[in-house]
Amino acid sequence: xxxxxxxxxxxxxxxxxxxACLDATRDALASxxxxxxxxxxxxxEAPLAxxxxxxxxxxxVHGLFAVAAASDSASRTERLRNxxxxx
Numbered sequence: 001x002x003x004x005x006x007x008x009x010x011x012x013x014x015x016x017x018x019x020a021c022l023d024a025t026r027d028a029l030a031s032x033x034x035x036x037x038x039x040x041x042x043x044x045e046a047p048l049a050x051x052x053x054x055x056x057x058x059x060x061v062h063g064l065f066a067v068a069a070a071s072d073s074a075s076r077t078e079r080l081r082n083x084x085x086x087x
Contacts, residue, residue: 004051007031008058018069025062032058 003009008028014021032055039048 001050004047004054005031005035008054010057018065021065022062022069025058025065028058029055029062 001010003011005028007024008031015024032051036048036051036055039051
């Protein structure tokens with residue numbers, strides 16, 4: 001499927017770190033939000049539906065990376081408390 005915006009292209013590789021992946025998903029969601037507003041103004045229903053579908057996909061992906069990043073952060077905090085990792 002053709003991406004609605006370049007930032008929401010699912011064929012492009014995701015960055016290596018979870019934080020960078022979160023940034024990439026935020027960029028995709030921001031670009032889709034902007035495109036959605038433009039499509040609403042123009043009254044293009046079919047592209048607007050595609051934009052909605054891609055927004056839902058990127059919200060899901062963002063949620064996955066947010067949970068993983070939070071888990072990493074909690075794990076690091078626990079290791080710091082236990083003294084098993086240097087600050």
